[in-house]
Amino acid sequence: MSGQFRSWKELAPPPYDKRTVDPYTRGRVLLMDGIEGNSMLTKHYMTRSIDDDAVKKHLAIVRRAESLQQQTIRSLVPSDETPIETAIGLEQMAVDLTANLAQNEADGYSKQVLDFALVEDYDHLYRFALLYERTEGGDAEQLTRGRTGIGPGRPTAEQHRHPVDEMRPHFDRRDVSLRTMMNHFTIVSAEQEKMLFYKSSISAYEDQLARQLFGEIADVEEQHLSQYEAVGDPDIAPLERLMLMELNEAYNYYSAFLGESDPAIRRLWKEFMGQELEHFRLAAALFEKEEGRSVADAIGDGIIPSLVELQPNIDYVNAVLATQEGLRPYDGEFIPRERLPPDWPSFTFRDAQNEGGSPADEVEKRRPRERVRRPA
Ligand SMILES: [Fe+2]
Numbered sequence: 001m002s003g004q005f006r007s008w009k010e011l012a013p014p015p016y017d018k019r020t021v022d023p024y025t026r027g028r029v030l031l032m033d034g035i036e037g038n039s040m041l042t043k044h045y046m047t048r049s050i051d052d053d054a055v056k057k058h059l060a061i062v063r064r065a066e067s068l069q070q071q072t073i074r075s076l077v078p079s080d081e082t083p084i085e086t087a088i089g090l091e092q093m094a095v096d097l098t099a100n101l102a103q104n105e106a107d108g109y110s111k112q113v114l115d116f117a118l119v120e121d122y123d124h125l126y127r128f129a130l131l132y133e134r135t136e137g138g139d140a141e142q143l144t145r146g147r148t149g150i151g152p153g154r155p156t157a158e159q160h161r162h163p164v165d166e167m168r169p170h171f172d173r174r175d176v177s178l179r180t181m182m183n184h185f186t187i188v189s190a191e192q193e194k195m196l197f198y199k200s201s202i203s204a205y206e207d208q209l210a211r212q213l214f215g216e217i218a219d220v221e222e223q224h225l226s227q228y229e230a231v232g233d234p235d236i237a238p239l240e241r242l243m244l245m246e247l248n249e250a251y252n253y254y255s256a257f258l259g260e261s262d263p264a265i266r267r268l269w270k271e272f273m274g275q276e277l278e279h280f281r282l283a284a285a286l287f288e289k290e291e292g293r294s295v296a297d298a299i300g301d302g303i304i305p306s307l308v309e310l311q312p313n314i315d316y317v318n319a320v321l322a323t324q325e326g327l328r329p330y331d332g333e334f335i336p337r338e339r340l341p342p343d344w345p346s347f348t349f350r351d352a353q354n355e356g357g358s359p360a361d362e363v364e365k366r367r368p369r370e371r372v373r374r375p376a
Pocket residue numbers: 036039065066069249276
């Protein structure tokens with residue numbers, strides 16, 4: 001772990017320029033911020049329920065390094081980037097991340113869950129784009145650079161569901177590929193990041209509609225986090241989970257390093273990948289010692305055949321919109337909304353939440369001019 005505890009000066013690298021940054025550089029910064037946040041928070045949760053000094057000591061040391069990594073990444077976001085601009089960056093990242101994970105997902109149910117939520121995050125991008133025009137006079141296309149479509153998906157007002165409708169059956173770690181497990185940790189981190197960021201942004205605006213829209217979409221991210229958590233195998237042992245998460249961090253940094261166009265940020269991804277390989281090595285040793293199982297028993301040959309790539313997916317996303325928008329979750333399955341029973345728990349729940357109107361609908365009604373559109 002030598003060299004992983006950075007000085008205050010090293011914690012604050014120069015931020016990117018929000019006017020010229022590649023949208024996927026912004027996306028990688030936000031994704032890695034979320035992955036570090038989840039890595040650190042998971043180590044906190046573990047510490048609260050483990051009565052083993054050796055494990056607690058390991059968690060304390062590595063957790064501090066994760067925390068410093070996250071602070072460094074957060075410093076890459078410039079002070080003049082507004083919360084709505086960051087929200088647009090987060091939803092663009094979510095759309096193209098989810099599309100990448102879904103297209104590299106061999107487990108049919110895990111892919112269905114990703115495609116289902118993709119059309120919801122797609123709609124969030126549209127609603128934040130409308131809010132951006134209204135509140136800050138901005139054009140979201142200048143941030144997304146046309147690399148991701150902006151238009152209506154499954155309307156946000158229709159996304160509010162009873163918590164029981166976010167229950168999902170889970171995969172069995174012995175039946176799925178390593179990429180499926182990596183996808184699981186990556187998407188949980190990204191959705192958690194959005195939920196936390198939107199909640200903390202509620203107080204950033206005076207405009208009531210802006211405050212309400214951040215709250216409304218934060219609530220959908222809470223749903224997304226819940227559904228993705230449910231899909232993960234709960235029988236993964238705590239130290240096995242720790243090891244898999246370190247592997248996922250290294251894998252995401254490696255992917256970010258190969259995809260990165262900004263030389264300074266690319267060097268940072270490489271440095272942090274090296275740190276994660278050390279975290280993985282330590283976690284693997286702890287796993288073998290405490291669990292009495294081999295690393296190969298948990299991760300097989302350790303080969304993940306494809307990378308997490310942020311890039312345009314306009315055709316894929318349009319195809320998913322066409323097939324997924326009308327689906328709704330019922331009893332762990334996804335069915336056309338016409339086939340929902342009258343006592344679907346989300347009907348009454350959604351009506352109560354939308355009583356008095358949905359902020360996501362209002363921001364569309366009060367649209368200043370026709371500018372935001374779905375690309376052909
Ligand atoms: Fe980390």
